[in-house]
Amino acid sequence: MSFSQLLGQERTVKRLRSLVETGRIPPAMIFHGPAGVGKFLAAFEFAKAVNCSHSEHLEKKPAPPPPDENDLFAAAAPAPAPEPEAAPARTHSDMSDSCGMCLSCLQAASGAHPDIRVVDSAFQAALLGEEESANLKIDTMREVTRWAQQKPMLSPWKVFIVRDAEALMPAAQNALLKTLEEPPPGTLVILTVSRKTALLPTILSRCCMIDFAPLPAKVLKEVLEAGGAEAGEAAALASLGNGSLEGAAEAASFLKRVSALRPGDPARAFKFAAGLPRDSHKAREEVKTLLDLLLARARSAWSAAEGPAKPRLTALLRRTLDLRRMADRNVSYLLLLETALLESERAGIKIEDLIRPA
Ligand SMILES: [Zn+2]
Incomplete structure (x- = not known):
């Protein structure tokens, strides 16, 4: 995955790429637009791109064990063949996007990047040891605030992606506000939201707003086809989906119920x-x-x-x-x-x- 695979959001992606390329990263951002148009994917790609080192990660091979002096046959054994010269690490020249081959990109792709955290209801349930809840609570955001004070472990940026931030209760938003007002160096907070009226004016005023448009029906159809829908079905769902994958999924369940x-x-x-x-x-x-x-x-x-x-x-x-x-x-x-x-x-x-x- 990279920015180039985010379909139907060309203008927004261009803006994000230029922020990455110039290094002018706003420490607090809101990705705003309808549900199911790629806001979360874009936030994740942005986090990858700002942390990318643009140089291929090569696994270092462990050194061969030293010969065993007590082994009588060791001397007779043929000398090991010399290691072939390792190929030099490849570099990636597009500085506005992630490379997909450096250590940071590989860790992000495996979901184990120590400096990219996705804050959502599943994360909260694991953090607080509770059932999943529709609301993001103050205790969760206090923990985020505490982490935000720590230095990034591996990368230039410690990124928090608060997914579907309309789930933040007012007290949780106030807890986050301190981090947005005085962002610790190297901390980036991205809120994805489809209803920005759910956020306090004090939050809105401190974040750089990045808008996402509904997906054109043609793009929606392509995405649905890539997901396995046949052409006729994809066209019907794309026209009912109001420019969003979520809308298309709801239309699919609706059509299924009608046809049953x-x-x-x-x-x-x-x-x-x-x-x-x-x-x-x-x-x-x-x-x-x-x-x-x-x-x-x-x-x-x-x-x-x-x-x-x-x-x-x-x-x-x-x-x-x-x-x-x-x-x-x-x-x-x-x-x-x-x-x-x-x-x-x-x-x-x-x-x-x-x-x-x-
Ligand atoms: Zn990379």
Whole structure:
């Protein structure tokens, strides 16, 4: 992995590369943008790049053991062949990116770099000996503050990547603030966040903001295909994914649930509603996706329709548009979903039709 493999974030990567190349590293940074667009990967690559020594790490071979003086046959044994001259270490000329072959890069790739720490809920659970929690706590950030005071062990920079920093409770943010206000030399803190309003203004004002855009659908499709999705599926998920891998993963689980419903099952609208995510925000988003698909399907059916089907589809279109508007307000999404599905079926559009290409 290196910056060159981060797809769809060319402008941001260019900015990060120039910071690495000029050595002007801000000690506190926020990587901000939608979930699932590569913020964490970029933070990790940035940490690798600032710590890279750009020179190949060669394992030193242990010296051969000295001959055993008590061994009577030692003298008769042929002299060992001289060691072939070791090839000189290769160097890497792109100073804006990591080399992938120095000791620092190799340790980072194996997840065992002593100066790069990822602070997230799994790290916190191991640190505090507790179950994983959705919040990052003050005790965790106090520990980070303590480490930040120590010198890096191997590299120029000691990097802390606080992943999904919206999980930081206000007290934990205040604990981190001291490190951001007076960063110890060689300490770099990167917060990745998709909702920057979750961070205190005092944190925001002390960090250099690096923005990440949603991924273009073409890039999202490429990434999904590289992950094993077939072309048609990748295209469908990329168009539903709102520019994020996380969005595409949610769309995949949504399509899977739609396609599992048995055609002709009179209870399928209710079964679908029962399978919505428990998180009400996600469930509402999923209902909106379903309404968007229904609108697209109703529009194409309407333009192809003739005779008595036309007014029926006109009424469905109007009604679905109303429901879609209500979905943005505080109306029960379950009620919206059931109404939409029942009315669309009455107009001749079945739920299983929604995921077929129009
Ligand atoms: Zn390197």
